[in-house]
Amino acid sequence: MAHWLGIDKSTIGNTYPTSILPTYNRIVINPSNPQEIYISHNVKHDYSFGPYDVWKTINGEKNWFPATRTGSYWSNETDKNYWNNVRNTPKTSINTKFAHLQHEMEIREELWGCRFLSINSNGDLFISLDQRILKSTDHGANWPQIDDIESSPGSKIWTGKGGSNLPGRMMLVETGIPGRKLFCSGEHELWKSANSDSNQRPIAITQIEVQVNPGGAHSTGAVAVHPTDPDIIYTVQNRQNHRDDFRKSTDGGATWNNIGEVIDYPNTNLSADVMHWNSLLVDKNAPNKIIVCLTSNPVSEVGGFNKLDHGKFGVYKSTNGGSTWNLSNSGLPEGGSVNRMALFPSNDNAVYAALNNGRNGVKVGLYRSYDSASTWNKINTLPADVTSINNIFINPNNNDIYIACGSFSGTAAQGGIWKSTDKAAT
């Protein structure tokens, strides 16, 4: 309301208008019945007014009523008399059904926004609520989610149908437990493969953090597993709850605790101020030594946060298992963007850092540390054109080093994949 009236939220008091007009942005009509019309709005992003996400009329606009009903407003029967007697709403019970979000969607208010509304030639309706895709085949009476299928009722093991809007992020495919893979996502934190049947298509997965763990972290930046105890999992988050916290589970992801804060930054604007953490790496011989990098120019990510001083980006290091952290950029160039790091397979004290072009155009390259990321030195054996190193991979089979290079505006000679078979000597 404050948004539309142009006043501060703190001063709005009880100055409410007597009527409102939601910001509708979609309208569909049943091809077989022009009297059956649906309209929707995005409460969250268009500053519209709830409750309800989709309205419906069956008599050509004479009477409208909520076609989708989700969340605490409806389960608590709020304003029930109004809907039943004033608006003549046929039903006021919840009529949406979600996959892994079901519990959360039952207890939240209807403030997520409907992202789209479509209808097909049969009159089937499709909407997206809180990034889930729901379909109604009964003219809006019921709306089950259709993009995730539960293996069996109550199992909380899901297979995707390819319609997901979840942000996909880092995957950890070697986790110390054969067949277990960990999948990071934005806003839906951390998942793992639900069984070891690698031939199953699609792969079944189950969430181990966040909607299954209210109050948990939302958006994993990077995940790592302890080298000798696979039940110990570490995460660091790039936005939302627990952003920049270093979190640890000692029971394979069932429970989580903050054990440190990688960077000292106020918990303001947790949604928009994104910190791009990458390459969370644990020394396999000395597991208390952990490093992670904060990337200032995240080329393969959604853009976002860059309010930190240049000096705050780069490599962070802990020597006590993640309790305390220090910036460890000694030897790295000012303005460079550490995009990824890699431990040398046979010597964890040797670390390589791939620096892509900095946000302000600083061109740097590939760096190496021989003291577990305490100090860094530039590798000067790269071809002269190659300055923007987006990623590094060291083949554990033979220690060959590969780098992924190039930038959006760079030349072909600056891009491509380069390989060294002699520890970057040539």
Next chain:
Amino acid sequence: MPQVWQLEVSKKNNNIIIATVGRHKYFLNGGAYISRNVGTTWIKVRKNLANHDRITDIKTDPDDENVFCLSELVSVWYRRQWYPSSTTPSTGDEHFYILNRQTSQKIRPSNDTDGATLIQVPSSWSGDFTRWKTIDTDNNYFYLQNIETGMYFRPEGDLDGDDLSQRPTNYTGTYTQWKKVTTPDGYFYLQNRETGMYFRPETDADNAIVIQRPISYSGNWTQWKFEYIAGSASKENFKKKVMLPITQNLLEYIRSHLLPETFT
């Protein structure tokens, strides 16, 4: 690939590299690329991917060189099986190269005529002459049909050393039928239904002819694998669509051949 975001080498096979390529000012074909020959040649992977050029992570499977998975910016995770050597190909990967275990080279008909001999060619060749598909018959036997010529192949006779040559698809007898005889490590023999024999390239040279050998020849020379070509089934349908004459059977043809691919 002027802007490579990431690459990984398979833990199971140092020749396999997967990479993601970002959008570039002038190079718009970003996405996931795979190579089986240490980066000499690449194939882009995009079938069924919602955001094929917005890949945030890509990983090879630690246990299976034919599997990798990737994350997309707004559509989470995908698992892809590709180029399976002796297992079921992914949906859409219908065509394959036939590679010899000993020489690592491919086979093709020497030209497009009835009776052309089968010859060995370098593994870098990838045109439709080197591509094949199976057409099942019964009891695990199948024809091997060349994608360029549309013909099968068979041994010329029953003798050890007979050439293998190309024949039209009206040669439906047992001479043109083959079955796989598996070995423990992913390769297989191809045994003729009529003669019961295997086949091999005569030498390791380019253009060496392919000849029939008894099953006592059990070494690497008589062992083969199929390297499946990602998305090749849709390519074949495209070719058929272009070449299809307008006939009264058109509707039936579309119903039986094109609709399933179009609508899956």
